Amino acid sequence: MSAGEQRARKPRADVQRNRAALLETAQRHFLQHGVGTSLEAVAKEAGVGPGTLYRHFPTREALLAAVLQTRSEELVARQADIEQLGDPAEALEQWLRAMEEYFSAFSGLPDPLMAAARAQEPDNPLTIPCHILITATDQYVRAAQLAGRVRASVRGHDLFLAACSVAWIKGTGTEEEPLDRLRTLIASGYRQQDPQA
Amino acid sequence: MSAGEQRARKPRADVQRNRAALLETAQRHFLQHGVGTSLEAVAKEAGVGPGTLYRHFPTREALLAAVLQTRSEELVARQADIEQLGDPAEALEQWLRAMEEYFSAFSGLPDPLMAAARAQEPDNPLTIPCHILITATDQYVRAAQLAGRVRASVRGHDLFLAACSVAWIKGTGTEEEPLDRLRTLIASGYRQQDPQA
DNA sequence: AACGTGTACGGAGGCAGCATCCGTTTTGAT
DNA sequence: ATCAAAACGGATGCTGCCTCCGTACACGTT
Numbered sequence A, B: 001m002s003a004g005e006q007r008a009r010k011p012r013a014d015v016q017r018n019r020a021a022l023l024e025t026a027q028r029h030f031l032q033h034g035v036g037t038s039l040e041a042v043a044k045e046a047g048v049g050p051g052t053l054y055r056h057f058p059t060r061e062a063l064l065a066a067v068l069q070t071r072s073e074e075l076v077a078r079q080a081d082i083e084q085l086g087d088p089a090e091a092l093e094q095w096l097r098a099m100e101e102y103f104s105a106f107s108g109l110p111d112p113l114m115a116a117a118r119a120q121e122p123d124n125p126l127t128i129p130c131h132i133l134i135t136a137t138d139q140y141v142r143a144a145q146l147a148g149r150v151r152a153s154v155r156g157h158d159l160f161l162a163a164c165s166v167a168w169i170k171g172t173g174t175e176e177e178p179l180d181r182l183r184t185l186i187a188s189g190y191r192q193q194d195p196q197a
Numbered sequence C: 001a002a003c004g005t006g007t008a009c010g011g012a013g014g015c016a017g018c019a020t021c022c023g024t025t026t027t028g029a030t
Numbered sequence D: 001a002t003c004a005a006a007a008c009g010g011a012t013g014c015t016g017c018c019t020c021c022g023t024a025c026a027c028g029t030t
Helices: A013-033 A039-046 A050-056 A060-083 A088-103 A110-118 A127-146 A156-171 A176-190 B013-033 B039-046 B050-056 B060-083 B088-103 B110-118 B127-146 B156-171 B176-190
Strands: none
Touching: A013 A039, A013 A050, A013 A060, A039 A050, A039 A060, A060 A088, A060 A110, A060 A127, A088 A127, A088 A156, A110 A127, A110 A156, A127 A156, A156 A176, A156 B156, A156 B176, A176 B156, A176 B176, B013 B039, B013 B050, B013 B060, B039 B050, B039 B060, B060 B088, B060 B110, B060 B127, B088 B127, B088 B156, B110 B127, B110 B156, B127 B156, B156 B176
């Protein structure tokens, strides 16, 4: 028996039930009140004690990461659509928008995201998703560069930062119009002007 | 006497002393711990009770605005230097950097700044400084546009947002190198390419 | 120099949120 | 039916926010 490392006992029913209730409630609260919402309130509304919440999700980031899991998968799913676009410049554009939407899922999300992205803290549960995003962005950038549609000096990381910025500004309550102008400004910054003059 | 509306009595000595001590201490704490620092700690270290702090500065923003006063004046002073540059494109560039430094004075500063900029809350003591900055930026932008050095579609407000973003990212602890690439990206976004091809 | 008044002080106190710890309950296995 | 492990949950201690009000002090007056 020591050889089989799975074969733990079946996960308890209440554990799954509580976890699901917590995730569901947490998502609602993050949506309504931003990432800074009261965890105590989440626990209470989910019908569990604070201890249970903290046992399932030791930190706010852990809860956040778990709630974001669904959305991460949506993002991955979108990649398939994007990649069969053919046009790498268009693909990059759409990818950036998709990422921005992901960052804007909850108000205040960009802050913990940046903290995780910067981090050599492998214990931060948001770190891995962040690095995945940066790497993915870099690939779209390289493809568009090979097609001569993006300046050579641009890196994926730069556009990750840019998308994060836009999401941050969005989260502060700025209207869509100035946001759109900012997006345009950034796009003008990374796009390669056509060689035809 | 009802006609003269000034002519209150001379301001008390302890008031001035406490105010000065609070500002000095608050600045240190904002520098070391960011804008979210404990006001209770500030009061204690300044040698006053919490009540005194809140009487002088009813909100965190009020304290912040008062502490920023000095730096605002430095910014205005810089404008003189900048304006006698002659080159409007260079002037804009320097102005943006000056603004960015101002926004980066304390970690976390961009958040209350954005909240104030968006606001029709005239009671927010940061609102006025923000609008002054936006207006000033717009003037530099217009000047550079007249010289054909900046795209026509750009507005001062856009670059205000951009500078704020960069400062925000800086405040999250990102290193200088990616920051510089982001600045370059943004600059490429607003600059008008020379008509000579 | 002493006084009186009004202004400012400051700390106690109520509240909210975080995070932990441990006695009790629930759950699945035997 | 019984048992041990696992999970629960709330009481608890802590930090920080902000207010309220009895007290002390500074200033103008006599």
